[in-house]
Amino acid sequence: MELLERKIMEEGRVLSTSVLKVDAFINHQIDPVLMDNIGLEFAERFSGSGITKILTLESSGIAPAQMTGLHLQVPVVFARKRKSLTLNDQLYTSEVYSFTKEQSNEIAVSHEFIEAGDHVLILDDFLANGQAALGLLHIVEQAGASLEGIGILIEKAFQEGGNLLKNKGVRVESLARVASLNSGRVQFAEKVGA
Numbered sequence: 001m002e003l004l005e006r007k008i009m010e011e012g013r014v015l016s017t018s019v020l021k022v023d024a025f026i027n028h029q030i031d032p033v034l035m036d037n038i039g040l041e042f043a044e045r046f047s048g049s050g051i052t053k054i055l056t057l058e059s060s061g062i063a064p065a066q067m068t069g070l071h072l073q074v075p076v077v078f079a080r081k082r083k084s085l086t087l088n089d090q091l092y093t094s095e096v097y098s099f100t101k102e103q104s105n106e107i108a109v110s111h112e113f114i115e116a117g118d119h120v121l122i123l124d125d126f127l128a129n130g131q132a133a134l135g136l137l138h139i140v141e142q143a144g145a146s147l148e149g150i151g152i153l154i155e156k157a158f159q160e161g162g163n164l165l166k167n168k169g170v171r172v173e174s175l176a177r178v179a180s181l182n183s184g185r186v187q188f189a190e191k192v193g194a
């Protein structure tokens with residue numbers, strides 16, 4: 001997606017050969033016009049998939065997921081990273097190792113918000129080693145719902161997550177694919193057919 005790639009080039013910061021900082025438009029400050037365009041793009045890509053629910057992870061997945069939900073006209077559920085006092089015992093849970101925080105978190109979704117008949121689109125900001133996506137997929141499986149695909153804003157294609165998910169037969173749609181962060185530069189992967 002050209003708009004997202006341009007934003008990454010202009011406002012992204014390469015922190016190391018494996019970490020890209022996008023606090024200026026996704027992870028701290030949010031660009032609502034970009035999020036609206038992202039929501040529209042995902043809605044178009046998954047328009048024929050019969051999506052009934054979007055599942056993401058707090059907090060950075062919420063903005064793009066909400067805009068996608070708006071364009072697809074379906075509810076958005078975000079998995080919580082800590083058990084809240086207001087979440088009751090009826091929870092689907094999964095353990096997720098965080099790439100950036102280097103620690104494990106339990107994520108949880110109430111039974112109320114994902115049902116066996118749901119056709120779920122998982123969304124997240126980044127795809128690195130695939131642990132967040134696998135944790136969300138585990139929750140979809142526990143609910144007996146169907147996974148229709150995974151939408152990612154920025155896939156770091158040099159890490160293993162993309163292949164891990166594709167080898168499981170999951171449809172992965174990434175709006176920007178980064179091939180390398182070497183030498184402090186963002187290099188995008190070649191587009192198929194380009």
Ligand code: 5GP
Pocket residue numbers: 018019020021022027057060097098099100124125126127128129130131132133161
């Ligand atoms: P994974 O679970 O695929 O290893 O990592 C994905 C999660 O880690 C995302 O939810 C995202 O929050 C975080 N993450 C992974 N790589 C990066 C990165 O390069 N930059 C930022 N800002 N977050 C990342």
